Amino acid sequence: MNKIMCLDVGTKRIGIALSDYLHIIASPVKFILRTSDKDAIKEIKAIAQENRVETIIIGLPYNMDGTVGFQGENCIKFGDLLKNDFDVIYQDERLSSETAEENLRRRKIDFKKNKGLVDVESACVILQDYLDEKGAK
Numbered sequence: 237m238n239k240i241m242c243l244d245v246g247t248k249r250i251g252i253a254l255s256d257y258l259h260i261i262a263s264p265v266k267f268i269l270r271t272s273d274k275d276a277i278k279e280i281k282a283i284a285q286e287n288r289v290e291t292i293i294i295g296l297p298y299n300m301d302g303t304v305g306f307q308g309e310n311c312i313k314f315g316d317l318l319k320n321d322f323d324v325i326y327q328d329e330r331l332s333s334e335t336a337e338e339n340l341r342r343r344k345i346d347f348k349k350n351k352g353l354v355d356v357e358s359a360c361v362i363l364q365d366y367l368d369e370k371g372a373k
Contacts, residue, residue: 241284241322242293242363244329244355245311250276251355253363254287259370262363267352277317284322292322295329295362325366332361 237257244251252265265283270276284292294315297307304312315324336357340347347353 238288238290240291240293240363240367241280241287241289242295242327242359242366243280243314244295244332244359244362245314246270246355247307247310249352249355250280251352251357251359252280252283253356253359254283254289255363255367259367262360262367264356264360267355273314273317276314280318281321290323291325292318293325293327293363293366295332295358296326297329300330327362327366329358329362332358332365335361 239257240255240259242253242255242262244253248270249267250270251267253262254265255262268276268279280292283289292315294311296304296311299305299308312326315326318324333354336354337347339357339361340353345353347357
């Protein structure tokens with residue numbers, strides 16, 4: 237069995253979450269700084285290899301009207317860099333950051349000085365949505 241990885245791709249950071257082997261629960265891994273796509277891809281591939289990942293979910297930030305804006309295009313371009321090595325699936329991530337912030341607040345985790353925590357939690361939210369949808373089918 238393999239785990240599924242999820243990426244919350246931003247211009248500064250990328251949040252990473254992984255599923256369990258049964259594809260039921262999403263768990264936070266870490267965030268990486270996006271100083272260069274080459275370095276980010278290298279680190280993502282290392283984490284993927286360590287966890288036997290074949291599928292990567294990438295959160296796609298659609299606009300509220302359903303169109304893909306600048307940040308969505310950025311996510312697609314980043315995903316294209318992974319397509320030769322992984323099955324890349326885009327998952328609607330509208331409002332995932334708000335949900336992530338609320339989750340962190342409920343757990344009394346101060347994220348104001350460490351926005352990377354929101355990125356990792358957002359990756360968990362996106363992945364859990366994907367796993368729940370997949371399980372319901």
